[in-house]
Amino acid sequence: MTMRQFWPGLIGDLAVARESDRGQAVVGITPAPDMRHRGCATEAMTAVVDRLLVTVQRITASCDARNTASAKLLRRVGFEQWGREKQYVDERGIHTEIRLFRMSGEQPRRP
Structure with a gap:
């Protein structure tokens, strides 16, 4: 079975x-x-x-505070939440809170 048969389209994106x-x-x-x-x-x-921690000391990520699935994913991978910030998304006229996450090579990753 080829990867194309297993996943018949775009499964998402990941940016670095x-x-x-x-x-x-x-x-x-x-x-x-x-x-x-x-x-x-x-x-x-x-x-x-795993690959990034070979070459960098810190990795950060953020997500909308209402997106609990993303926050769970980041924690599951080993990120810790270190802050929050208010943000105004102009094109939708929405005020929202953003959760800020970080990870360093020194901290334990997964239980």
Whole structure:
């Protein structure tokens, strides 16, 4: 069976922005709606984080405070929440709170 037969379309996206001069990276993930709750996002994020921690000291991520699934994913992979900030999303006219997460190579990753 080929990967195309197993996943017949886009399963989502995962973005990484490295700040090499600061030894940091920022990650974000958006699973396709029909691919949620299948473990794909956890597997992909774990692989990317494992690779990044070889070359950077800190990884950060954020999510809308209303998105509890994303917060659970980040914690499951080993991120810790370190703050919150208010944000205004102009194009939708929404005021929301953003959860801020971080991970370093020194902290324990998973239980």
